[in-house]
Amino acid sequence: MAAYILKRIIAMFPLLLGITLISFVVIRLAPGEPVEAMTAMSPKITAETRQRMREFYGLDKPLHVQYVTWLKKIATLDFGRSFAPDNRPVTSKIKERIPVTLSLNIIALILEFGLAIPIGVFAATHRDTLYDKGITIFVFLGFAVPTFWLSLLLMYLFGVKLGWLPISGLHSLGSDSLSPVAWVVDLVKHLILPVSVATFGSLAGLSRYMRSNMLEVIRQDYITTARAKGLTERAVIYRHALRNALLPVITLLGFSLPGLIGGSVIFETIFAIPGMGQLFYQGVMARDYPLVMGILVIGAFLTLVGNLLADVCYALADPRIRHGRG
Amino acid sequence: MGIRESWFFEVFWKRFRGNRFAVAGGIVVLILFAVSFLSPYLTPWDPDAIDAYHVLLPPSADHWFGTDELGRDVFTRVVYGARISLKVGFVSVGIAVVIGTVLGLVSGFYGGFIDTVIMRFVDIMLCFPTFFLILAVIAMLEPSIWYIMAIIGLTGWMGVARLVRAEVLSLRERDFVLAARALGASDARIIFRHILPNALSPVLVSATLGVAGAILTESALSFLGIGVQPPTPSWGNILTSGKDYIEFGWWLSLFPGLAILVTVLAYNLLGEGIRDALDPRLNR
Numbered sequence: 001m002a003a004y005i006l007k008r009i010i011a012m013f014p015l016l017l018g019i020t021l022i023s024f025v026v027i028r029l030a031p032g033e034p035v036e037a038m039t040a041m042s043p044k045i046t047a048e049t050r051q052r053m054r055e056f057y058g059l060d061k062p063l064h065v066q067y068v069t070w071l072k073k074i075a076t077l078d079f080g081r082s083f084a085p086d087n088r089p090v091t092s093k094i095k096e097r098i099p100v101t102l103s104l105n106i107i108a109l110i111l112e113f114g115l116a117i118p119i120g121v122f123a124a125t126h127r128d129t130l131y132d133k134g135i136t137i138f139v140f141l142g143f144a145v146p147t148f149w150l151s152l153l154l155m156y157l158f159g160v161k162l163g164w165l166p167i168s169g170l171h172s173l174g175s176d177s178l179s180p181v182a183w184v185v186d187l188v189k190h191l192i193l194p195v196s197v198a199t200f201g202s203l204a205g206l207s208r209y210m211r212s213n214m215l216e217v218i219r220q221d222y223i224t225t226a227r228a229k230g231l232t233e234r235a236v237i238y239r240h241a242l243r244n245a246l247l248p249v250i251t252l253l254g255f256s257l258p259g260l261i262g263g264s265v266i267f268e269t270i271f272a273i274p275g276m277g278q279l280f281y282q283g284v285m286a287r288d289y290p291l292v293m294g295i296l297v298i299g300a301f302l303t304l305v306g307n308l309l310a311d312v313c314y315a316l317a318d319p320r321i322r323h324g325r326g
Numbered sequence: 327m328g329i330r331e332s333w334f335f336e337v338f339w340k341r342f343r344g345n346r347f348a349v350a351g352g353i354v355v356l357i358l359f360a361v362s363f364l365s366p367y368l369t370p371w372d373p374d375a376i377d378a379y380h381v382l383l384p385p386s387a388d389h390w391f392g393t394d395e396l397g398r399d400v401f402t403r404v405v406y407g408a409r410i411s412l413k414v415g416f417v418s419v420g421i422a423v424v425i426g427t428v429l430g431l432v433s434g435f436y437g438g439f440i441d442t443v444i445m446r447f448v449d450i451m452l453c454f455p456t457f458f459l460i461l462a463v464i465a466m467l468e469p470s471i472w473y474i475m476a477i478i479g480l481t482g483w484m485g486v487a488r489l490v491r492a493e494v495l496s497l498r499e500r501d502f503v504l505a506a507r508a509l510g511a512s513d514a515r516i517i518f519r520h521i522l523p524n525a526l527s528p529v530l531v532s533a534t535l536g537v538a539g540a541i542l543t544e545s546a547l548s549f550l551g552i553g554v555q556p557p558t559p560s561w562g563n564i565l566t567s568g569k570d571y572i573e574f575g576w577w578l579s580l581f582p583g584l585a586i587l588v589t590v591l592a593y594n595l596l597g598e599g600i601r602d603a604l605d606p607r608l609n610r
Binding site: 014015018019022023026027140141143144145146147148149152153155156160258259262265266269270280281284285287292295296299300301303304 | 347446447449450451452453454455457458459461462463465466538542545546549550565568569572573576579580582583586587588590591594595
């Protein structure tokens, strides 16, 4: 097992290098440069000043030199300083956004799995009933609904029309003066819409996945055996089938790791939530190279780690793989 | 060969026809094509005609979907928006399919070092959160629908490459390929004449589903203001007004979103229908 993990970790390095190279090339080959973007609003800045700014940020050097310099720095987890006027280190900007996105997404993830697993299992055990068909329709709708549109409709219904829920940000104005209980209530109210949208977005896929896993497992011989030896349907489904059908879900959990921290540009922008997605969007709009490249690299790195974790957990959970070739 | 092929399509068509959802999806897709080509004849209004006296009117007999903040007819703009969606869907998926198919073919056929390099490249590309990558590139470029289509295509070929490669790996050793090789056929001939046609059916499924994905991505980008630029109507950018005027006109948000929903749903149902009809070991 340890050898397997070590092998996987070593295999990650070339991929990491590729990730940094692509992030760098993609961002730097695009036309438009940050100094122009920064100075476009101030006509007084001379060409000479612009040149000095370029030198200051190292933008005057050849691309490959810039890449190597940048790579050396990120090897020590230094993603440079943001081009934004505050000029703070990228890592500290990212750090302050992570808690928001992370907590919001963890709540959504728990809800997702908590809802999708029973929905999928029930649909599989009640195959071809009206309920199953209803679920199928719901799943297809879930795939097709644009998240931002759903957000808009919910904002209109609950925010504008009914006035039950706030539609933007995480706190009301003046929430600092509220009592701790009222402050939490305020926060929860702000979170209901974004969390529902985030949950709904992946609920469809997950419940469908769960349903087909379950159908796959129910067809296996050991389920027939379990039924044949006279176990109750409950025991067959929950003790024998469900455990096996849950195995592939581990992989999905691993895959959701990058999303947990990466967040969603769209709903964070719509609901004005100060998370990673919003930070990235702002960075992109301001051509803040270090920030954009930093988030891209971190996001891709987390995907790698997530995949690794998923495979390792899967191997731990499934003895067939653990004792197999892996 | 001729007999086998017609038999294949007959079975396919019979299975496909039996799936009501898939047929419905197919019909909606056909209707969307018709709407895109006939848009000027479907509505008396001009999509860009500003009318300061009829701003933000609710739906009525004149304006079925109401009017927007500039007095433009929303129904007309939604109808014209179908053109953008169709274009984006097909061009970007076309790009993705071509890149994915070529790389998948080369990777699977030649194997060895080339295969390793291409597949590691696929792995790397798959690590990136796609929407973040698209956003980063699009925002750096001049806004243009061609860039959008190109970027969606360039970030969406990996699945196709893997599919095609897997098909090629299993086809490569089949008797008909060995026979072609024995007869002295060139690599190119074997790849394009013998392997490619047999590897295309999974690509068709993934392309159909890909159109749905591309339409969703474009609408999200346009919604964020970095996709299709106004005044050109796209479902996404109409929704931007919907958001800005959410307190004054629900119709601005409702109808373009419904259009996206119906379109994406139709392509998904069609794609799944094709998959089920092609695959005898169906799951449902």
